[in-house]
Amino acid sequence: MPVAEEVKSSWADEVELEGGSLPPPTEVYENGFKIVTEYAYNEDDKKMKIVRTYKIEKRVVSKSIAFRKTWKKFGECANDKPGPNPATTIVAEDVYMQYITSKEEDNKQEDDALEKLKALGDKNVVKCRTCSGDHWTSKCPWKDTMLAGGKVPDDKKGPAVPSGSDAGKAGGSKYIPPSLRDGAVRKSDNLNMARRDDATAIRITNLSESTTETDLEDLVKPFGPIQKLYLAKDKQAGYCKGFAYIHFKFKNDAAKAISMLNGHGYDHLILTVDWSKPHPN
């Protein structure tokens, strides 16, 4: 693909242009990507900037195919630039091939969704918004006596109203996530939640571009067990963006790491390490 000249414009030019027409579209080629920037007006007459990023791939193909690649465009698209024209070539949304394992399963899919709901038992399906009873709102016996926003006195409430603490036990009308239901291993879950708290998280900044997750792990492992490690990376190129978050299991370890690593020289840079959130003290 022929490479267009790089167009560079300073912000001052752009400001000047803003008075009247739209800035000219630009095409920039950098490290394997073609970035096309266009400007247009949207429905509200506001300026829009459209940025399209193309990945440029090189492929080895047979001579005849390579030759055909050099053909000039003709007909309607004789004036198109090299590369796909966004007006005619669109990248569609992701679709997946749905695999069908057997005929029986195929038929099952066709079943009505309502049937499935019914099979779950009618207890949980229908719930009155007025009295929380076991019926549709429109069929509520208190429908006429109730004003909008009014509340049913407790003694008149429908029989299917589980109250307070036994809500979970009855599997009543309110949704309870499986982890909080009776019988779930609640203790460990709660502990986990506490550990995921940001109180044990530290932020490391001023990391060099070449840092990888393994490097980082080696760096912080000596201070104690780690729960989670996140290294910010550039989406396309994959190099480190210069900062990372580490969730320790214990707060003491995190504090130790901060005191040791802050100001520590690492890979020609001096690290800055602190709590990920401002410390309460």
Place this chain on the structure above:
Amino acid sequence: MKPLLLHGHERAITQIKYNREGDLLFSSSKDNKPNVWYSLNGERLGTFNGHQGAVWCIDVDWTTTRFLSGAGDNTLKVWDCETGKEIGNISTNSSVRTCLFSYSGNMAVYTTDKALKHNCEIFIIDVRNVDESISHADPILRIPIKGSRVSSILWDNLDETIITGHENGDLIKWDLKSGKEISSTREHEHLINDMQWNKDGTMFVTASKDHTAKLFDAADLMLLKTYKTERPVNSAAISPIFEHVVVGGGQDAMDVTTTSARVGKFDSRFFHMVFEEEFGRVKGHFGPINSVAFHPDGKSYSSGGEDGYVRVHNFDSSYFEYNFDY
């Protein structure tokens, strides 16, 4: 997979075809300009401007130098692939419904519709040197069809015979030396929309309005397999690398608004060629699929629909890893 959506047509796609190497994808639609695209990135190479009516059929020769298109404006045109210039034009008595280069590329066949007191006819023409004179040149062979019209066609047996699919579901094999019928079979009950070869040219798959696609042995037109769906089938293709058949269809365009409101009948359906069992579906079109084609390398396939879009799908790795359980 992220399909490429090719939106170069204003009306329903009638046919799509890859060239031999698969780097170019040709498409025709009921608007009057066939398009050609690079299949890899979906870039449009050009449009063939000159027809006055719906383009029903297209074909490209073995070397990708010439392109054939037949249209509802009663013409068959031969184009130069590289420049998009028209190099030959043949006027017919009625619209051209099918056209195809022979295997050698020396001959081409086209058939005309039964209309305005003109019978359906098969024409074999010489296309070795195409210039203006082709419009006056006599065809090598001309076979008038008495019965139901030809709706699809294939060259067979190294250009010695052709196989035609008819509106009433007949399949007929013709000898080109004598111009006589060799054999015929009637396995379909309705119009045969499309026929496509497998890779080595020993079997072909037909797509019919009678809701089935069928696999035939080319030598004796023996029915081998049947792929059943619940909608008219407009096109079917055989994978060059797996024993898979992709089937595209949907109800007739005129029935879309009056029948089932459910979406999801417009998907490409993948059948196992031997076990006749559907194993996968790909959604995407908003109307019936009119034409499907496998890339010659088997790693992608395209479909063109009544919605005017051509969708180029590159298979995910899951497709290549998929094993049919039996």
